[in-house]
Amino acid sequence: MELRRKMAQLASKDRFSFHMPGHKGRFPGLFGQYDPTELPGLDNLHDPRNTLKDAQDRVAEIYGAAKTFFLVNGSSGGIMAAITALVRPGELVLTPRNCHKSVLAGLILSGAMPLWVDQTLCPTLGHWLPPTAAALEGALAPSIRAAILTSPDYYGYVPDLASFIGACKKRATYLIVDEAHGAHLHWGHGLGLPPSALPLGADLVVQSPHKTLPALTQSAWLHVKNPALAGPLQETLNILHTTSPSYLLLRSLEFAGTWADTWGAAALRRLYYLAKALSLRSSQLGLELPLARNRDWSKFLLPRRRGTEALLRSRGIYPELVQGNLVLFMLTMADALAPAGIAALYALLPSLAALSPMASEKISPPPFPRQEITPREAWEKPGQRVPLARARGRISRQVLAPYPPGTMLLCPGQRLETEHVEYLLDLQAKKVIPSWLEVI
Ligand SMILES: Cc1ncc(COP(=O)(O)O)c(C=O)c1O
Structure with a gap:
């Protein structure tokens, strides 16, 4: 079916959105029809001097950054730029x-060598728990140029940032924080939300306002805390940015920052009480999950039961993720403005609780292959596409990171042994990944 028609069809069904984008369609002013290019007076993202510079500076001031760069390729673009700006081949x-x-x-763009920190997989819920402070600090050798941590992750989990930031500073290691899911945290004071990495002192913090604030999909920003890094970042972004950035996205970034600065604290406070009501009711109904306390509660999680997804959809409720035995609902400030979606979900909780539980299966962590060469070295070598079963003993040239949530499974430069191939074959049987792999 034509994309235009498919979108129209979905728009009529998806009445209560609990997924990205964070604006949830409640800000009609965002969808303006005027789509200009760099006309006089509209400034230039590659060398901002007036309108865009003012908008970026305003957001920097709101968040307490030395400099903020607007991004039109999501946090993905900001993360690539941050690593490429700070790290050289082999570092x-x-x-x-x-x-x-x-x-x-x-890593591919910069030529860097990853040093992977191990994590524990929650055996009942199947998602990764954040790396412990001991694992992070234990891995922090003096030769490490930069560290990149995700906080919060897709499920709202955070590592102990404060202690790790201190350890990075002692060793002069740059810290980049992937805070794609945390643009709202700035307004969460006193609401039991984890802190943002920016006031804690991370060097670079990348956020996706399109996920948690009223901004258009793809729009993101990168905050620079360490002013010495602003120059290298602007140069790197200039080679990665499109030469035709969408002013609709840029304008939505300006809007998201100023709107949240005015209304964000009040909206988040209201959301807090709505989320509390949801979680109290769900635990009364036996829909409780064993979750860590220090977590972003705006990622509301429920156990998945047989038929959960169909029941939700039948009421026009579209969650962000249904995976394994979890259902993830993204609550944003937009839900506090028009809580009809939360009310619909609240009303449906008894019916969700009445569904029969899924068979509980203990989930074991996937084995992790050894990194033999840098991702760039692997990427540069000629590859060969082989059926998964024949990848044993070979080095991957490929990224495997099924979406959502796009979490890494296999990195170029990693060698596959029998246990890794067996694990991948299992995923292939579940149609999570393709049946072939590009190897060298
Ligand atoms: C943890 C994390 N980091 C980065 C990204 C990339 O963000 P974006 O979609 O804005 O490029 C995502 C996207 O889902 C994510 O979950």
């Missing part, structure tokens, strides 16, 4: 194994 970058696939793109 070490420390990163937990559940990083977003854009980190791999940054």
